[in-house]
Amino acid sequence: MRRTVGAMAVACALVAAIAVTNAGAAGKTAVIKTKGGDTFAPNPKNPPNKLDINHLQWAPGKIVVHSGEKLTIVDSDGEGDPHVLAIALPKDLPKTPNLGPNNLVIRMIAPKLLINPQNPQAGFKAYESNAGPDGLNQEGDSLVILPGGPHKTATWFVSAKAGTTLRYFCAVHPWMQGIIKVVR
Numbered sequence: 001m002r003r004t005v006g007a008m009a010v011a012c013a014l015v016a017a018i019a020v021t022n023a024g025a026a027g028k029t030a031v032i033k034t035k036g037g038d039t040f041a042p043n044p045k046n047p048p049n050k051l052d053i054n055h056l057q058w059a060p061g062k063i064v065v066h067s068g069e070k071l072t073i074v075d076s077d078g079e080g081d082p083h084v085l086a087i088a089l090p091k092d093l094p095k096t097p098n099l100g101p102n103n104l105v106i107r108m109i110a111p112k113l114l115i116n117p118q119n120p121q122a123g124f125k126a127y128e129s130n131a132g133p134d135g136l137n138q139e140g141d142s143l144v145i146l147p148g149g150p151h152k153t154a155t156w157f158v159s160a161k162a163g164t165t166l167r168y169f170c171a172v173h174p175w176m177q178g179i180i181k182v183v184r
């Protein structure tokens with residue numbers, strides 16, 4: 001998120017610079033267009049690029065765990081952003097890189113995890129949220145990891161029954177999506 005803010009600041013500075021340039025170049029018009037068409041790929045396979053948070057992904061994207069087994073997640077990408085692993089039903093998985101405020105899982109976990117749900121930059125007040133029985137088993141269960149300090153890793157146990165497939169995404173980077181296959 002910090003990177004996004006940085007990118008926006010750069011973009012604003014760019015617009016300001018072009019505006020100044022225009023003032024001095026009579027008759028010329030500089031144009032900035034937005035561009036669409038990028039394909040949305042959940043947990044993209046492209047090799048992680050340290051300069052582009054859009055390449056952030058969970059590795060592995062698909063993991064098999066035994067019911068009752070512990071699962072540890074680690075913030076190891078060096079980008080400086082927090083990550084929130086949030087269990088979701090398939091219908092609630094983000095389908096674009098932008099997360100709408102109406103995403104059900106976000107509405108479930110934001111009040112539990114964030115100091116101020118209106119301002120995610122204010123930080124976290126909790127590092128896990130539990131929606132049903134203890135452990136990772138259903139939509140709304142989530143874990144937070146930070147780039148450094150005691151919350152660089154988070155561990156919880158997977159309490160979903162064998163045969164369950166849990167899907168999850170990152171509440172900070174919606175394209176980071178993955179699958180936990182629970183076996184006996």
Ligand SMILES: [Cu+2]
Nearest residue numbers: 083170172173
């Ligand atoms: Cu993330």
